[in-house]
Amino acid sequence: MSVQSKTNGSGKCPVMHGTMTKAEQTTTTVWWPKSLNLDILHQHDTKTNPLPGFNYKKEVKKLNFKALKKDLLKLMKDSQEWWPADLGTYSGLFVRMAWHSAGTYRISDGRGGSGTGNHRFSPLDSWPDNTNLDKSRRLLWPIKKKYGNKISWADLMILAGNMGYEQAGLKMYGFSFGREDIWHPEKDVYWGSEKEWLTDKRYSDKSDRSSLENPLAAVVMGLIYVNPQGVDGNPDPLNTAHDVRETFGRMAMNDVETAALTVGGHSIGRAHGASDAQSGVEPAAAGIEEQGFGWTQKNGLRENQITSGIHGAWTTNPDKWDHSYLDLLLNYDWELKKSPAGAHQWEPINLPENKKPVNLGNPNIRHNPIMTDADMAMKMDPEYRKISERFYKEPKYLEEQFTKAWFKLTHRDLGSKKNYIGPWIPKEELIWQDPVPTAKKKYSTEKVKKLIAASNISTGDLVSTAWDSARTFRRTDNRGGANGGRIRLAPQKDWKGNEPTKLSKVLKVLEGIAKKTGATVADTIILAGNVGLEKAIKKAGSKVKVPFTAGRGDATQDQTDQDSFKVLEPIHDAFRNWVKQEYSVMPEELMLDRASLMNLTAKEMTCLIGGMRVLGTNHDGSKHGVFTDKVGTLTNDFFIHLTDMKYKWEPTGKNSYNIVERKTNKVKFTATRVDLVFGSNSVLRSYAEVYAQDDNKEKFVKDFIEVWTKIMNADRSLSN
Numbered sequence: 001m002s003v004q005s006k007t008n009g010s011g012k013c014p015v016m017h018g019t020m021t022k023a024e025q026t027t028t029t030v031w032w033p034k035s036l037n038l039d040i041l042h043q044h045d046t047k048t049n050p051l052p053g054f055n056y057k058k059e060v061k062k063l064n065f066k067a068l069k070k071d072l073l074k075l076m077k078d079s080q081e082w083w084p085a086d087l088g089t090y091s092g093l094f095v096r097m098a099w100h101s102a103g104t105y106r107i108s109d110g111r112g113g114s115g116t117g118n119h120r121f122s123p124l125d126s127w128p129d130n131t132n133l134d135k136s137r138r139l140l141w142p143i144k145k146k147y148g149n150k151i152s153w154a155d156l157m158i159l160a161g162n163m164g165y166e167q168a169g170l171k172m173y174g175f176s177f178g179r180e181d182i183w184h185p186e187k188d189v190y191w192g193s194e195k196e197w198l199t200d201k202r203y204s205d206k207s208d209r210s211s212l213e214n215p216l217a218a219v220v221m222g223l224i225y226v227n228p229q230g231v232d233g234n235p236d237p238l239n240t241a242h243d244v245r246e247t248f249g250r251m252a253m254n255d256v257e258t259a260a261l262t263v264g265g266h267s268i269g270r271a272h273g274a275s276d277a278q279s280g281v282e283p284a285a286a287g288i289e290e291q292g293f294g295w296t297q298k299n300g301l302r303e304n305q306i307t308s309g310i311h312g313a314w315t316t317n318p319d320k321w322d323h324s325y326l327d328l329l330l331n332y333d334w335e336l337k338k339s340p341a342g343a344h345q346w347e348p349i350n351l352p353e354n355k356k357p358v359n360l361g362n363p364n365i366r367h368n369p370i371m372t373d374a375d376m377a378m379k380m381d382p383e384y385r386k387i388s389e390r391f392y393k394e395p396k397y398l399e400e401q402f403t404k405a406w407f408k409l410t411h412r413d414l415g416s417k418k419n420y421i422g423p424w425i426p427k428e429e430l431i432w433q434d435p436v437p438t439a440k441k442k443y444s445t446e447k448v449k450k451l452i453a454a455s456n457i458s459t460g461d462l463v464s465t466a467w468d469s470a471r472t473f474r475r476t477d478n479r480g481g482a483n484g485g486r487i488r489l490a491p492q493k494d495w496k497g498n499e500p501t502k503l504s505k506v507l508k509v510l511e512g513i514a515k516k517t518g519a520t521v522a523d524t525i526i527l528a529g530n531v532g533l534e535k536a537i538k539k540a541g542s543k544v545k546v547p548f549t550a551g552r553g554d555a556t557q558d559q560t561d562q563d564s565f566k567v568l569e570p571i572h573d574a575f576r577n578w579v580k581q582e583y584s585v586m587p588e589e590l591m592l593d594r595a596s597l598m599n600l601t602a603k604e605m606t607c608l609i610g611g612m613r614v615l616g617t618n619h620d621g622s623k624h625g626v627f628t629d630k631v632g633t634l635t636n637d638f639f640i641h642l643t644d645m646k647y648k649w650e651p652t653g654k655n656s657y658n659i660v661e662r663k664t665n666k667v668k669f670t671a672t673r674v675d676l677v678f679g680s681n682s683v684l685r686s687y688a689e690v691y692a693q694d695d696n697k698e699k700f701v702k703d704f705i706e707v708w709t710k711i712m713n714a715d716r717s718l719s720n
Helices: 038-042 056-062 065-076 091-102 133-150 153-168 237-249 255-265 324-331 373-380 382-393 395-414 445-454 459-470 500-517 521-539 562-568 587-597 602-615 637-642 673-680 682-692 694-712
Strands: 334-338 344-348 647-653 656-661 667-671
Touching: 038 587, 038 602, 056 133, 065 133, 065 153, 091 133, 091 153, 091 395, 133 153, 153 395, 237 255, 237 373, 255 373, 255 382, 255 395, 324 373, 324 382, 344 373, 373 382, 382 395, 445 500, 445 521, 459 500, 459 521, 459 602, 459 694, 500 521, 521 602, 521 694, 587 602, 587 673, 602 637, 602 673, 602 682, 602 694, 637 673, 637 682, 647 667, 656 673, 673 682, 682 694
Parallel strands: none
Antiparallel strands: 334 344, 647 656, 656 667
């Protein structure tokens, strides 16, 4: 989701219509392309799931972990005639598969990554950068078949990468199970606007490599990271270093982690570009007889294989973990050459014969090792050079930094350590895991609620503070949420969307109550929201209670990675009717993206908006969308007035409207686009009409409580 200001013109909406079938070409998005497409909220409908009611997080705990590891290590050496293993091992292939599965993660919106097994589906399964990784999944199929539902594809692909390294001789830092498979492509992920592979339209200024369009991290369509031949295919390691730093930075990697991943990632395996002959089409374009296979090799296998176009191994012994990568890179001069496929690559000058890797088909023949432009950046960029030299002098330091960076790469989107499963979980707690201490003290929730109710905090402020604490949760990488109470810490306490001045006053009261009762501040904040909500429910004449589950901990400032948390800052919040500034996409489109990240359906989003408006939670006390005379009472008034034809709707600005009584011509209410879209969009209006009905007042209250509780507990349900 792009968050750039309209001034730079690079904003892109994540609600993409994409490539359409003939049937889809007759839909409303073609006839009326500006219509709001709600598909982003219903990407993973339960109807697509062949295992309804299945709890993977429980089933995976029943795995025979030792047997699975043994089978994977055996598979590494079990070369198949239809796709022979390089030098008798698939370790490099499986490392590449895991790397490319995890490497699509981007920190800006938490999308991409290895957490869903999305590598099995288009477009990822058919990206040029993923050429021949379809073979790696087929090689894994006998193991997936054997262990069945107890192991997801998402877990298996990453574990295979780990086992690839272990088979090559490197002890890995650790591994967690718990990634649940999806069952159709993630169409809500914006991969870029380009219509051709390996082209880019994602830089507002190509000379400024930091102008890469948000939320994207890869430099062009169809690549995971950077162009291995150089920026726009033009070799220049210093220029490529800018791309490497920007791209890996958008994956939450610093310079040390980036260098470690580059060195360690290329310390085993090899690239293939034996000739300029073309492989067959990608899996998504292949004929039915290919059965999901793509890139049919017409030129043979082993040494004659074609994958990336770059050809050769990075190290002397690409089937083994050793430290020859840095020896070759730093201690020899390199010159620019062309692969047999015509790709730019770097080769060493005057390298001793015994340091050259052997030919895959004939061990008596040796070839030069190769480096990509990104590899050469580790030698020529001053900062990367310093890191690489330390890695070379301290091999154990390299192994420590690489295995930790690999662990981060492959586990980032699992979220907190509390979501980890299995016997290989590292004991160390890492800052990027957003650690939260366990709440150990018992306390009386009723006492806390009574003290909150006796305070002078308004209903709107009680509810909005709890909302602001919880709304940061992202289903995409399981980050954010109320647990930890980080709304009281930097950077969250100073975010404009959290109204810092008011927030500090509310928190001062709630922190005092927490101290007096022994409750955590995180729990107290959510209880405060529930107290405000129960007041509003009582005023509406209902007796429905709001559920609460204790157990949130309070994180410290030292446990909070401020730079990493910056990306969670809301730049809009339709639920509090606020947009930080004018963007190149409409507020209602921003609303859909946020609702999707919060794992809301269109119905849940509708219900929340209607309730938040009448509760008086708007940012900075705005009256837009507050369609009621009973603010602070949980009524269905928002929907009643929205659907009432006694009003007419008059624009007063790009994002502001007057709601005018037809008879008197007097302004009754004001509104924004995100208010009126619930009356203008036919799907959203259908939900609004349900909640406006006289017989659904109680249903609205119950539905609101249900979705409210879902948001308050969003970051805790994963571990259940």
